[in-house]
Amino acid sequence: MTIHPPRTKHLGELMTPLVVSIEDGATLREAAAAMASAKVGTVAIVENGDITGIVSERDLVTTLAGGGDPDEVRVAEVMSRQPRYLTVSDSVPAAAHAMLSAGIRHLPIIDECQLVGIVSLRDVTAALVESGEKLDGGALEVEQELSHPGG
Numbered sequence: 001m002t003i004h005p006p007r008t009k010h011l012g013e014l015m016t017p018l019v020v021s022i023e024d025g026a027t028l029r030e031a032a033a034a035m036a037s038a039k040v041g042t043v044a045i046v047e048n049g050d051i052t053g054i055v056s057e058r059d060l061v062t063t064l065a066g067g068g069d070p071d072e073v074r075v076a077e078v079m080s081r082q083p084r085y086l087t088v089s090d091s092v093p094a095a096a097h098a099m100l101s102a103g104i105r106h107l108p109i110i111d112e113c114q115l116v117g118i119v120s121l122r123d124v125t126a127a128l129v130e131s132g133e134k135l136d137g138g139a140l141e142v143e144q145e146l147s148h149p150g151g
Helices: 028-038 057-065 092-102 121-131 139-147
Strands: 044-045 051-057 105-109 114-120
Touching: 028 057, 028 114, 044 114, 051 057, 051 105, 092 105, 092 121, 114 121
Parallel strands: none
Antiparallel strands: 044 051, 105 114
């Protein structure tokens, strides 16, 4: 009997193919409504087929907690511009590294220069646990980074 290690998934297999996009002139209330309707934690801002920004639940909460009016503040004012992204052929550990280093929870996924999906930190964590895969030095290093971000 031969035992094979778990196969590492590529992001194309892991991503959520539903990408909710919104125009940069939309209000935060419109962005929140789009997220709630699609049951997602992020919306992409796409212009001419290119992803120009991303707005997450965290962006909404931070802005509203700071006194921003959801009917006046525009997505363009709070979006993360030129967000980091990976491709459908990139690995789950690559996504984990990208998310940890940038302090983000959602990564756009590109295929042939087109936005085709989103991968969340929850998706990446579940895939790593399922595969038993370790990141550069093992799970302890990743656990310490998650417990003590930035140092």
